[in-house]
Amino acid sequence: MSSDRVVVSRPETRIVQDRFEACVYRPGQIARCPARAPVESLTPEQLDLLLDEGDQRVGGTVFRTECPFCAACEPVRIDVNEFRPSRSQRRAWKRNEGELRVEMGPPALSRRRVMLWNRHRRVRGLLTSYSRKDPLGYHEWLVETCAPTVEVRYFEAEHLVGLSLLDVGRVSANSAYHYFDPSLSQRSIGVYSVLKEIELCKSLGVRYYYLGLWAADSNPLLYKASYYPHERLINGNWERFESRDDDPHVRDPKGYAARACTTRPVPDPELGMVGDPWIDERDAFDSDGPGDHGSDGGPHDGDPHDGDLHDGDE
Numbered sequence: 001m002s003s004d005r006v007v008v009s010r011p012e013t014r015i016v017q018d019r020f021e022a023c024v025y026r027p028g029q030i031a032r033c034p035a036r037a038p039v040e041s042l043t044p045e046q047l048d049l050l051l052d053e054g055d056q057r058v059g060g061t062v063f064r065t066e067c068p069f070c071a072a073c074e075p076v077r078i079d080v081n082e083f084r085p086s087r088s089q090r091r092a093w094k095r096n097e098g099e100l101r102v103e104m105g106p107p108a109l110s111r112r113r114v115m116l117w118n119r120h121r122r123v124r125g126l127l128t129s130y131s132r133k134d135p136l137g138y139h140e141w142l143v144e145t146c147a148p149t150v151e152v153r154y155f156e157a158e159h160l161v162g163l164s165l166l167d168v169g170r171v172s173a174n175s176a177y178h179y180f181d182p183s184l185s186q187r188s189i190g191v192y193s194v195l196k197e198i199e200l201c202k203s204l205g206v207r208y209y210y211l212g213l214w215a216a217d218s219n220p221l222l223y224k225a226s227y228y229p230h231e232r233l234i235n236g237n238w239e240r241f242e243s244r245d246d247d248p249h250v251r252d253p254k255g256y257a258a259r260a261c262t263t264r265p266v267p268d269p270e271l272g273m274v275g276d277p278w279i280d281e282r283d284a285f286d287s288d289g290p291g292d293h294g295s296d297g298g299p300h301d302g303d304p305h306d307g308d309l310h311d312g313d314e
Contacts, residue, residue, distance in 0.1 A: 008043075008045040008046060008048070008049050009046070010046070010049065011038045011039070011040070011042055011046045011050070012038065012039040012040070013036035013037060013038050013039065013062065014036065014037055014039065015034050015035070015036055016035050016036070016037045016061060017034070017035040017061075018032070018034040018035070019032070020032050020068070022128075023067070023070070024126055024128065025073070025213075025215055025218040025220060025221060026070065026072060026215060026217070026218055026257075029067065029069065029070045029072075030067060030068055030069060030070075031065070031067050031070075032065070032066045032067050032068060033063040033064070033065050033066065033067075034063060034064075034066060035058070035061040035062075035063050036061060036062050036063065037060055037061050037146065038060075038062065038146045041146055041147070041148075042146055042147045042148070044148055044168065044169040044170040045169065045170050047147050047148065047167055047168075047169035047170075047172065047174070048169040048170050048171050048172045050062055051075075051077075051169065051172045051174055051208070051210050052172070052238075054075045054233045056075070056174075056176075056212055056213060057145070057146065057147055057167055057174060057176050058141060058176070058177075059140050059141050059142070059144045059145065059146075060140075060144045060145060060146045061146065062146065065213065072215040072216065072217070072218075072257045073213040073214065073215050073221075074213065074214050074215070074232040074233055074234055075210065075212065075213055075214075075232065075233040076210070076211040076212065076213070076214045076224045076225060076230055076231070076232050077172075077208045077209065077210045077211065077230065077231050077233075077238070078198065078208065078209045078211065078227055078229075078230045078231075079207060079208060079229070079230075079231070080198045080201045080202050080206065080207060080208070080209050081202070081207065082229055083198055083227060083228075083229070083230075084228065084229070085195060085227075086226070086228070088191075089191055089195060089226075089227070091188075092187075092188035092191040092192050092195065093192060093195050095187060095188060095192070096187060096188070096189065096192040097192075099156070100154050100155060100156055100161070100162075100187075100189070100192065101154075101155040101156075102152065102153065102154055102155075102196060103152075103153045103155070104150050104151065104152055104153070105150065105151050105153070106149075106150065106151065107142060107143045107145060107149055107150075107151050107165060108143065108151065109135060109138060109139050109143050111135075112160055113138065113142075113160070113163065114133075114134075114135050114138045116160070116163065116179055116180070116181060117138055117142065117179050118133050119182065120179035120180060120181075120182055121179070123182040124220050125220065126220065141177075142165060142177055145165075145167070145176075147167040147169075147174075147176075148167060148168050148169070149165055149166065149167050149168075149176065150165075150166050150168060151163060151164070151165060151166075152164040152165075152166055152193070152196070152197060152200070154180070154189060154192075154193060154196075156184070156187075161180060161181040161184055161187075161189060162178070162179065162180035162181065162189040162190070162193055163178070163179060163180075164177070164178040164193050164197060165177040165178070166197060166200075168204065168206065169206070170206075171206060171207045171208060172206060172207070172208045172209075172210060173197070173200075173201050173204070173206045173208070173209050173210065174210040174212075175194070175197060175209065175210060175211055175212060176212070178190060178193055180193070190223065191223070194209075194211070194227065197209060211224045211227070211230075212224065214232065215257060216249040216253040216254070216256040216257040217253050217254050217256075217257040218257075225241075225247065225249065228241065228242060228243050228244065228247075229241060229242045229243070
Protein backbone atom coordinates (compact mmCIF):
# COMPACT_ATOMS: atom_id res chain seq x y z
CA MET A 1 0.00 0.00 0.00
CA SER A 2 1.64 3.24 -1.15
CA SER A 3 1.52 6.58 0.62
CA ASP A 4 2.20 10.12 -0.59
CA ARG A 5 3.28 11.18 2.89
CA VAL A 6 6.85 12.49 2.93
CA VAL A 7 8.89 11.56 5.99
CA VAL A 8 11.36 14.33 6.84
CA SER A 9 14.48 13.34 8.76
CA ARG A 10 15.25 15.65 11.66
CA PRO A 11 18.55 17.45 11.00
CA GLU A 12 21.44 16.59 13.30
CA THR A 13 22.69 19.71 15.07
CA ARG A 14 25.41 20.55 17.57
CA ILE A 15 25.32 23.34 20.15
CA VAL A 16 28.08 25.83 19.32
CA GLN A 17 27.13 28.66 21.69
CA ASP A 18 24.99 28.83 24.82
CA ARG A 19 25.15 31.79 27.18
CA PHE A 20 23.09 34.32 29.11
CA GLU A 21 23.18 37.93 27.93
CA ALA A 22 21.23 41.17 28.21
CA CYS A 23 18.21 41.14 25.90
CA VAL A 24 18.45 43.68 23.08
CA TYR A 25 14.69 43.76 22.54
CA ARG A 26 13.38 43.86 26.11
CA PRO A 27 15.61 45.89 28.49
CA GLY A 28 15.74 44.37 31.95
CA GLN A 29 15.47 40.81 30.68
CA ILE A 30 18.09 38.09 30.36
CA ALA A 31 18.20 36.31 27.01
CA ARG A 32 19.29 32.76 26.29
CA CYS A 33 19.24 31.46 22.72
CA PRO A 34 21.41 28.34 22.34
CA ALA A 35 22.86 28.32 18.82
CA ARG A 36 22.86 24.96 17.04
CA ALA A 37 24.87 24.28 13.89
CA PRO A 38 23.42 21.67 11.52
CA VAL A 39 25.98 18.99 10.66
CA GLU A 40 24.84 19.22 7.03
CA SER A 41 23.04 21.96 5.10
CA LEU A 42 19.30 21.92 5.65
CA THR A 43 17.10 20.53 2.92
CA PRO A 44 13.97 22.54 2.01
CA GLU A 45 11.86 20.00 3.90
CA GLN A 46 14.04 20.21 7.01
CA LEU A 47 13.82 23.99 6.90
CA ASP A 48 10.02 23.71 6.83
CA LEU A 49 10.13 21.42 9.88
CA LEU A 50 12.36 23.70 11.96
CA LEU A 51 10.37 26.84 11.11
CA ASP A 52 7.13 25.11 12.06
CA GLU A 53 8.68 24.28 15.44
CA GLY A 54 9.75 27.89 16.07
CA ASP A 55 13.41 27.89 15.03
CA GLN A 56 15.13 31.02 13.74
CA ARG A 57 18.27 31.11 11.57
CA VAL A 58 21.33 33.33 11.93
CA GLY A 59 24.37 32.62 9.75
CA GLY A 60 25.19 28.93 9.84
CA THR A 61 23.14 28.26 12.98
CA VAL A 62 19.55 27.88 14.12
CA PHE A 63 18.13 28.75 17.54
CA ARG A 64 15.04 28.97 19.71
CA THR A 65 14.57 31.30 22.64
CA GLU A 66 15.08 29.63 26.03
CA CYS A 67 15.15 32.73 28.21
CA PRO A 68 15.02 31.96 31.96
CA PHE A 69 12.45 34.57 33.04
CA CYS A 70 10.67 35.57 29.84
CA ALA A 71 8.57 33.96 27.12
CA ALA A 72 7.36 37.18 25.48
CA CYS A 73 8.90 36.48 22.04
CA GLU A 74 6.53 34.63 19.71
CA PRO A 75 7.38 33.47 16.16
CA VAL A 76 5.08 34.98 13.53
CA ARG A 77 3.99 33.58 10.18
CA ILE A 78 1.57 34.62 7.44
CA ASP A 79 -0.50 32.31 5.23
CA VAL A 80 0.23 34.13 1.97
CA ASN A 81 -2.97 32.93 0.31
CA GLU A 82 -5.14 34.47 3.02
CA PHE A 83 -3.24 37.67 3.78
CA ARG A 84 -5.19 40.91 3.38
CA PRO A 85 -3.12 44.13 3.29
CA SER A 86 -4.31 47.09 5.32
CA ARG A 87 -4.95 50.50 3.81
CA SER A 88 -1.54 51.84 4.95
CA GLN A 89 0.19 48.75 3.58
CA ARG A 90 -1.52 49.23 0.22
CA ARG A 91 -0.26 52.84 0.23
CA ALA A 92 3.30 51.59 0.86
CA TRP A 93 2.92 49.23 -2.10
CA LYS A 94 1.77 52.01 -4.42
CA ARG A 95 4.57 54.29 -3.21
CA ASN A 96 7.25 51.80 -4.24
CA GLU A 97 5.91 49.46 -6.89
CA GLY A 98 7.39 50.56 -10.19
CA GLU A 99 9.74 52.95 -8.38
CA LEU A 100 12.05 50.36 -6.80
CA ARG A 101 13.79 47.65 -8.78
CA VAL A 102 13.97 44.18 -7.23
CA GLU A 103 16.70 41.63 -7.89
CA MET A 104 17.44 38.20 -6.46
CA GLY A 105 20.76 36.40 -6.11
CA PRO A 106 23.03 34.56 -3.67
CA PRO A 107 24.09 36.30 -0.43
CA ALA A 108 27.17 38.47 -0.99
CA LEU A 109 29.54 40.84 0.81
CA SER A 110 30.28 44.45 -0.12
CA ARG A 111 31.19 47.69 1.60
CA ARG A 112 27.76 49.16 0.89
CA ARG A 113 26.03 46.20 2.47
CA VAL A 114 28.13 46.49 5.63
CA MET A 115 27.41 50.22 5.90
CA LEU A 116 23.66 49.74 5.43
CA TRP A 117 23.56 46.92 7.94
CA ASN A 118 25.38 48.85 10.67
CA ARG A 119 23.64 52.17 10.24
CA HIS A 120 20.24 50.49 10.17
CA ARG A 121 21.04 48.69 13.43
CA ARG A 122 22.24 51.96 14.97
CA VAL A 123 19.02 53.77 14.10
CA ARG A 124 16.99 50.85 15.51
CA GLY A 125 18.96 50.91 18.77
CA LEU A 126 20.35 47.41 18.23
CA LEU A 127 24.08 48.12 18.19
CA THR A 128 25.78 47.20 21.48
CA SER A 129 29.34 47.39 22.74
CA TYR A 130 29.86 43.76 21.74
CA SER A 131 28.16 43.91 18.32
CA ARG A 132 30.17 42.81 15.31
CA LYS A 133 30.37 45.63 12.76
CA ASP A 134 33.21 44.57 10.46
CA PRO A 135 33.03 42.75 7.09
CA LEU A 136 33.92 39.42 8.73
CA GLY A 137 31.02 39.86 11.14
CA TYR A 138 28.69 40.64 8.24
CA HIS A 139 29.89 37.57 6.38
CA GLU A 140 29.38 35.28 9.37
CA TRP A 141 25.96 36.77 10.11
CA LEU A 142 24.43 37.41 6.69
CA VAL A 143 26.42 35.59 4.00
CA GLU A 144 27.10 32.24 5.62
CA THR A 145 23.99 30.09 5.79
CA CYS A 146 22.92 26.54 6.59
CA ALA A 147 19.70 26.82 4.56
CA PRO A 148 18.62 27.41 0.94
CA THR A 149 18.98 31.22 1.04
CA VAL A 150 18.62 34.04 -1.50
CA GLU A 151 19.13 37.79 -1.27
CA VAL A 152 16.22 39.98 -2.30
CA ARG A 153 17.73 43.37 -3.22
CA TYR A 154 15.85 46.65 -3.51
CA PHE A 155 17.24 49.48 -5.66
CA GLU A 156 16.23 53.09 -6.12
CA ALA A 157 17.67 53.93 -9.55
CA GLU A 158 21.12 52.31 -9.29
CA HIS A 159 21.44 52.58 -5.51
CA LEU A 160 20.97 49.64 -3.15
CA VAL A 161 18.43 50.87 -0.56
CA GLY A 162 17.22 47.64 1.06
CA LEU A 163 18.07 43.97 1.30
CA SER A 164 16.35 40.84 2.62
CA LEU A 165 17.73 37.39 3.27
CA LEU A 166 15.05 34.85 2.45
CA ASP A 167 15.33 31.14 3.31
CA VAL A 168 13.13 29.13 0.95
CA GLY A 169 11.75 25.71 1.84
CA ARG A 170 9.17 23.51 0.16
CA VAL A 171 6.12 25.16 1.76
CA SER A 172 7.76 27.89 3.86
CA ALA A 173 9.90 30.98 3.37
CA ASN A 174 11.73 32.63 6.24
CA SER A 175 12.62 36.32 6.32
CA ALA A 176 15.87 35.71 8.18
CA TYR A 177 17.00 39.34 8.06
CA HIS A 178 16.13 42.66 6.48
CA TYR A 179 17.71 46.11 6.49
CA PHE A 180 17.06 49.31 4.58
CA ASP A 181 18.29 52.87 4.25
CA PRO A 182 16.84 54.79 7.23
CA SER A 183 17.19 58.08 5.37
CA LEU A 184 14.42 56.79 3.08
CA SER A 185 12.05 55.84 5.89
CA GLN A 186 9.27 57.87 4.24
CA ARG A 187 9.24 55.25 1.48
CA SER A 188 8.27 52.45 3.93
CA ILE A 189 10.73 50.10 2.25
CA GLY A 190 10.41 47.59 5.12
CA VAL A 191 6.64 47.36 4.61
CA TYR A 192 7.03 47.13 0.84
CA SER A 193 9.59 44.34 1.17
CA VAL A 194 7.18 42.24 3.24
CA LEU A 195 4.44 42.69 0.62
CA LYS A 196 6.84 41.99 -2.26
CA GLU A 197 8.14 38.83 -0.60
CA ILE A 198 4.60 37.63 0.09
CA GLU A 199 3.98 38.04 -3.64
CA LEU A 200 7.18 36.11 -4.34
CA CYS A 201 6.06 33.30 -2.03
CA LYS A 202 2.80 33.01 -3.96
CA SER A 203 4.69 32.74 -7.24
CA LEU A 204 6.85 29.95 -5.78
CA GLY A 205 3.89 28.01 -4.41
CA VAL A 206 5.05 28.62 -0.82
CA ARG A 207 2.25 28.76 1.77
CA TYR A 208 3.86 30.32 4.86
CA TYR A 209 5.99 33.44 5.11
CA TYR A 210 7.81 33.62 8.45
CA LEU A 211 8.68 37.02 9.94
CA GLY A 212 10.81 35.88 12.87
CA LEU A 213 10.20 36.79 16.50
CA TRP A 214 7.71 39.34 17.85
CA ALA A 215 7.12 40.74 21.35
CA ALA A 216 4.16 42.89 22.34
CA ASP A 217 6.20 45.62 24.08
CA SER A 218 9.29 45.74 21.86
CA ASN A 219 9.20 48.69 19.47
CA PRO A 220 11.63 47.23 16.91
CA LEU A 221 9.44 44.13 16.57
CA LEU A 222 5.92 45.59 16.74
CA TYR A 223 5.43 45.88 12.96
CA LYS A 224 5.45 42.09 12.58
CA ALA A 225 2.00 41.73 14.14
CA SER A 226 0.44 44.34 11.83
CA TYR A 227 -0.02 41.91 8.92
CA TYR A 228 -3.38 40.14 9.21
CA PRO A 229 -4.43 37.46 9.35
CA HIS A 230 -1.32 35.94 10.89
CA GLU A 231 -0.38 33.12 13.24
CA ARG A 232 1.86 33.17 16.33
CA LEU A 233 3.48 30.21 18.03
CA ILE A 234 2.23 30.30 21.65
CA ASN A 235 3.06 27.47 24.08
CA GLY A 236 3.87 25.15 21.19
CA ASN A 237 0.69 25.83 19.19
CA TRP A 238 0.14 28.12 16.20
CA GLU A 239 -2.75 30.47 17.05
CA ARG A 240 -4.44 32.51 14.34
CA PHE A 241 -5.38 36.18 14.69
CA GLU A 242 -7.78 37.49 12.06
CA SER A 243 -7.50 41.22 12.74
CA ARG A 244 -6.57 43.84 15.30
CA ASP A 245 -10.04 43.45 16.81
CA ASP A 246 -9.43 39.88 17.98
CA ASP A 247 -5.75 40.27 18.89
CA PRO A 248 -5.38 40.61 22.69
CA HIS A 249 -2.02 42.39 22.54
CA VAL A 250 -3.60 45.39 20.77
CA ARG A 251 -5.79 46.19 23.77
CA ASP A 252 -3.08 45.75 26.42
CA PRO A 253 0.45 45.31 24.99
CA LYS A 254 2.30 45.77 28.29
CA GLY A 255 -0.03 43.46 30.14
CA TYR A 256 0.18 40.88 27.35
CA ALA A 257 3.99 40.89 27.56
CA ALA A 258 4.10 41.01 31.37
CA ARG A 259 2.06 37.83 31.63
CA ALA A 260 4.82 36.02 29.72
CA CYS A 261 7.72 36.96 31.96
CA THR A 262 9.14 37.88 35.33
CA THR A 263 11.20 41.07 35.26
CA ARG A 264 14.79 40.86 36.52
CA PRO A 265 17.02 43.96 36.36
CA VAL A 266 20.23 43.65 34.37
CA PRO A 267 22.57 46.34 33.02
CA ASP A 268 21.32 47.76 29.76
CA PRO A 269 23.56 47.21 26.70
CA GLU A 270 25.58 50.23 25.64
CA LEU A 271 24.05 51.74 22.53
CA GLY A 272 24.89 54.44 20.03
CA MET A 273 28.40 53.59 18.88
CA VAL A 274 30.04 56.65 17.27
CA GLY A 275 33.11 57.32 15.19
CA ASP A 276 33.09 53.87 13.60
CA PRO A 277 34.36 53.50 10.01
CA TRP A 278 31.77 50.79 9.31
CA ILE A 279 28.91 53.14 10.18
CA ASP A 280 30.04 56.65 9.35
CA GLU A 281 30.09 58.46 6.04
CA ARG A 282 33.81 58.26 5.40
CA ASP A 283 34.89 55.54 3.00
CA ALA A 284 36.53 52.40 4.33
CA PHE A 285 37.50 51.14 0.88
CA ASP A 286 38.41 52.88 -2.35
CA SER A 287 35.70 50.93 -4.19
CA ASP A 288 32.58 48.96 -3.35
CA GLY A 289 34.27 45.62 -3.90
CA PRO A 290 32.77 42.47 -5.38
CA GLY A 291 29.10 41.70 -5.03
CA ASP A 292 27.85 45.27 -4.74
CA HIS A 293 25.17 46.37 -7.19
CA GLY A 294 24.45 49.93 -8.15
CA SER A 295 26.52 51.62 -5.46
CA ASP A 296 27.37 55.26 -5.80
CA GLY A 297 30.52 54.90 -3.72
CA GLY A 298 28.90 56.34 -0.58
CA PRO A 299 27.44 54.49 2.38
CA HIS A 300 23.76 53.98 3.11
CA ASP A 301 21.99 52.96 6.30
CA GLY A 302 20.80 49.71 7.86
CA ASP A 303 18.49 47.64 10.25
CA PRO A 304 17.42 44.10 11.23
CA HIS A 305 14.67 41.70 10.54
CA ASP A 306 16.70 40.21 13.09
CA GLY A 307 16.74 36.66 13.90
CA ASP A 308 15.25 38.35 13.60
CA LEU A 309 14.54 39.73 10.98
CA HIS A 310 12.18 42.22 8.80
CA ASP A 311 12.08 45.40 10.71
CA GLY A 312 9.46 47.55 9.03
CA ASP A 313 9.29 51.27 8.96
CA GLU A 314 5.71 51.93 9.92
